[in-house]
Amino acid sequence: MSPILSVRNLSRNFGAIKAVDNVSFDLAKGELLALIGPNGAGKSTCFNMLMGQLKPSSGTVQLLGKNIAGLQPRKIWRMGVGRTFQITATYASMTVVENVQMALISHHRRLYSLTSFAHKLYREEALALLDTVGMVDQAERHCAVLAYGDLKRLELAVALAHDPILLLMDEPTAGMAPQERIALMQLTADILDARGISVLFTEHDMDVVFAHAHRIMVLNRGELIANGTVDEIRNNPQVQEVYLGGGTLFKAQEDAHA
């Protein structure tokens, strides 16, 4: 089966610095792919290029065979790519359900309508989406007063609104307590699995990565140094060397899993 996302020779220079250097990978349908690496490895640059915030210096990004490199974020969204942010971005002056309705209104291209009432449009669909993330009982709450974990779940519902084929998640569990992290990632994995959505995510929490990723890519100094299953990555000496300089965490992981 042809891949959902196909990245070839993606590079980005900032002056003389190669932030991302010749990165190539494929993402299959339904796959949960993690992109990890130490700080400054080029994860964010890589992500920003996939999402359209940054133009690549060279290379191609193909979504179902169509090149999306260099397109604006909103165009990439229209092609069926959803995203969540490292620091949540929601509409603070709206209710929870209106946040989701907004995405549906945009998806159905009714943004410039002046005659209808926005709060009535696609309300049922929005409530159904909130139900999948367990937020339906908070649908009428004011977004500005939500707890951070609930904002994360709301953002997930928003990202699912246009039925994406691919979801890009920038540190989906950043800023949350350890127990919440596991729960949120479990919820996310279940939903995506049920809908057959492919996911590329970055994450610093190795518990989350090892527990949920189908495959892991490791970026170091802009270069992809490893790409494999969880076990392969865990046992890759090069990864242990560059990523954690000795790898106590990896050891701990192994012990825990043993």
Added chain:
Amino acid sequence: MGLFIAQILTGLANAGALFMVASGLSLIFGVTRVVNFAHGSFYMLGAYVGYSLMQVLPGMVGFWGAILLAGIIVGLIGVIVEICVLRPVYSAPELFQLVATFGVILVIQDLALMIWGPQDLLGPRAPGLKGVIRIMGEPVPQYDIALIVITPFVAIALWYLITKTRVGTLVRAATQDREMVSALGVNQAWLFTGVFFLGCALAGLGGALQLPKGGADLLMDFTILGSVFVVVVIGGMGSLPGAYLAAVIISVLNVFGVTYAPQSTLVLMFVVMVIVLMFRPFGLLGKEEIAGEHGQVGEPERPIKPAGNRMRLLVAAGLLILGLLPFYSGNFAVVLVTDIMIFCLFAASLHFMLGQGGLVSFGHAAFFGGGAYAAALFVTYADTPMELALVLAPICAGLAAIVIGWVCLRSTGVYFAMLTLAFGQLLWSLAFQWGDVTGGDDGLVNIWPSDWASDNDVYYYIAFVLCIGGILLLRQAAHAPFGYAMRAARDSARQAEAMGINTKRIQWVAFTFAGIMAGLAGGLFVFSKGSIFPNELETARSFDALIVVFLGGVKTLSGGWVGAAFFEGIKDYLTRFEYWRLALGLSIIFVVILGPEGIVGSLRKAGERFGILKVPEDAT
């Protein structure tokens, strides 16, 4: 050739005061992130204080001493303003800061009127520099030469202070990251106060220095404000060399403009600005301004809901009372309420893009006056009937909004505000200077409604239908997907773009829509008054709308028209007092600091407290 050089020298001399005011504004913005709209007022104070000092201090030493002292005194007045007015609003959104400094403008205007009286003051000439010198046969005042020499010294002294001293290092550090500087143990509050002192002292110095050339009058504050914004925008916010370069460009251009194109001196300046911004959106020497995250004042904005049945009944009853007005009241009330409704539509159109879209425009009068002028010009030159002119007014205003919006929306935040102000000034100067077509200061007169509508009662109904219709349309738009999209773009442009919303285009359409509505109000205005003068395009007119929107309540749906109705209603009464500006200015400052929810927000709160309105679950 001699004339050419003499003109360049005059331009360089004029650049002095402009540079000092602009660099002061730029410095204050760089560190405190506040655009000090009252900066022109400090310039004016510098001139008045300098004048008074020169009366008592004798001779050459007295003259230059008076200028220095004027700078210091104005700087100290600036310190008082900073401590009393700005400290409480540093964390507030831009709009609140701008409105607060506008309150300061009003207060200073009336205080100056109280102390120095309404007549223009002729500045004394500098002792020892009263003559002219001849350069290639052309006379150049000696004082101009002195200014040309002094300005670079001030500029270099400033540059030295900012780049080479410890204080300057702190100021530059604060410009980049305020929190970090205060975390390092620098007393941020006093750093801000110090910078405000320096900035205001520079403005005062500029005002005092230009005394022998321009004297002192009560209009100086607004006159220089437009030029200063242009200089700061062209030079690049926060760049001292940029401010100097732009001040020279603008001043030289003005001098040449006076000689070769006297009809377009004011317009020229804005044309240059637009051209510069097309190629360098952050000015000649400015750096990209990353839109800062602003804090909130008061509670977060609540979700909106269409009016419930009870509210609809209330509105219907109100409209009925309003609709029957000609049957139970006299001519005076009918004319007054016509004016009020027109102003309400104007304010509601600004409130729409400001409240829902977060677009703080300081030049909305461009579309109100623009629509009015469009209608008046069609009537004057094409004998257009009223009915058609009332259609053409909003169309012309809308077309202007498309163009102006395109340029202004290339930038955000304070740059956007300043650009809209500059465009407002541009249209004003067009109307003011293009006397052959617009009648200049004499305006256009004899613009009366068609015969069938010439009765005040009939015209009242025309205004009633169009104004109420316009306000209801704006309100509907706020509840429609379009209004929601505007709020989405305002709340989080990042998320909006990531969900397929073209935020710039949404804002552009909103800007145009607001322009069309303001143009309609302008068209109605001109037929109601029978005439139009350039002052309807003035910055002061834009501020009127801004102030009523703000006092009505930015974060509420009805703030615009409620504020407008209230203030237009009491205006007649208020302006009878001699020092009403002082009172208004002080109340604005108090509202900014103590009651940022405005009239509607405060009423809503009171209603909830006394159980008349239902309290939403999540109210904090």
